[in-house]
């Protein structure tokens with residue numbers, strides 16, 4: 155009895171020891187495999203040249219992966235480069251007390267004691283100090299701030315660069331570019347606590363904007379939900395992943411119809427599950443898009459440029475602004491001259507013989523509309539397209555100008571039922587272009603991606619960039635122009651789906667992605683931020699006119715520049 159017990163004890167001791175090791179290994183392998191699903195597939199290729207990238211931990215029911223190990227590595231580096239400072243976790247129940255209060259926060263022009271003389275060419279630095287609703291200084295960073303310097307009477311404005319010191323204080327740096335008065339404006343877009351919520355929403359509810367497709371065959375018709383991120387259910391999926399680019403798209407399969415009977419795509423409702431009181435973090439007039447006041451003066455007087463005196467430069471910024479407004483006209487910095495195309499004939503002369511492809515969201519469609527409106531000889535065909543979505547085409551027969559517009563591939567947040575067959579990915583469109591010196595490609599893609607994991611946007615841009623590189627390779631004379639994102643009005647709905655913070659992050663990715671290529675940027679971000687008109691998803695005509703002048707200046711640069 156005793157011996158048996160002993161033996162059993164030994165055995166079970168052995169067993170339990172092995173079991174423990176085995177269990178440990180099993181759990182380890184499981185965890186490893188689970189979190190490395192995306193990676194494992196291509197690791198055999200990756201091992202030699204690239205370190206294994208970290209997998210997508212955050213988006214388990216979003217079914218997509220980078221195209222190659224190189225793309226996966228770039229994704230990782232991009233994610234690191236845009237990493238937002240850690241933002242506070244929220245108290246339960248939520249109260250605003252310890253969250254950022256723009257009304258109690260202030261900015262101060264440096265040096266604090268004043269007395270400095272400012273000249274054109276100098277840089278102006280302000281320090282921004284954030285406080286909570288109880289009037290206590292904030293100790294952490296992560297607030298979303300925008301800054302600009304302007305003079306309304308002179309029609310002058312320039313975007314500032316904001317630097318987060320991660321301790322509740324921020325710096326904003328401005329280039330002084332005109333003589334006379336210059337007024338600082340600092341805006342809190344979101345308190346850092348709101349970023350905590352935005353982060354979580356993307357992680358937990360990447361399907362908070364969902365889409366629908368109508369399927370039809372004969373008299374049978376069904377509607378199902380579509381998305382990049384679809385929860386696996388009993389219902390089988392239709393996999394519309396693009397065979398060429400690998401861009402993901404899925405719908406639940408209709409019960410009685412096949413996947414090839416998909417007719418249209420439209421946006422479904424917006425459903426989100428904010429936790430109790432979280433909407434308090436997104437209140438217009440309280441803590442969203444609110445100006446911060448100055449302690450002391452909010453303006454400086456800028457004197458003419460001094461010849462011999464050393465310019466005052468801030469040592470905390472590396473890059474200056476892309477341009478600035480003066481008398482309402484956008485002036486580019488960094489070598490390019492923006493020409494003014496004030497008459498239809500000046501525009502016609504520039505566009506003569508050109509085939510202009512406009513691709514992207516409605517912020518690019520605005521440019522099509524603008525050219526159509528200002529060029530009397532440009533005639534738009536009625537292609538019986540959907541009003542907002544196109545495709546559109548306009549021709550000036552005499553001048554041999556053809557302008558086409560087409561929306562980008564899904565996700566497309568339009569309540570209209572877009573024919574599924576009209577949803578074309580930009581990369582695929584570019585792959586079908588011959589290109590050449592008479593071809594101008596203009597694209598802008600950002601506004602429909604805010605609610606998705608940023609990895610989806612990175613993936614999309616990687617496909618487009620591959621197509622751009624190939625296009626420029628086979629037809630080096632092709633001109634490629636990219637429109638960046640821009641800040642927009644904030645409401646609760648906009649914030650949760652397309653907040654300025656989402657756009658800001660995506661905009662950084664876009665710039666990094668196309669850096670160093672022979673492409674041109676229209677810096678819509680700065681052009682909207684620097685202007686006195688309200689931040690609008692669809693910027694108002696004076697801003698559009700300036701943007702078009704930039705576009706045309708790329709197509710027809712000033713002689714000698």
Ligand SMILES: *[C@@H]1O[C@H](CO)[C@@H](O)[C@H](O)[C@H]1NC(C)=O
Pocket residue numbers: 319321323
């Ligand atoms: C925050 O950090 C900045 C930069 O390091 C420093 O100049 C400033 O004094 C700090 N502010 C506080 C309140 O600690």
Ligand SMILES: *[C@@H]1O[C@H](CO)[C@@H](O)[C@H](O)[C@H]1NC(C)=O
Pocket residue numbers: 217393394395
């Ligand atoms: C969808 O199809 C693509 C390519 O055909 C494939 O790589 C992917 O694994 C499929 N996704 C799902 C969830 O079936």
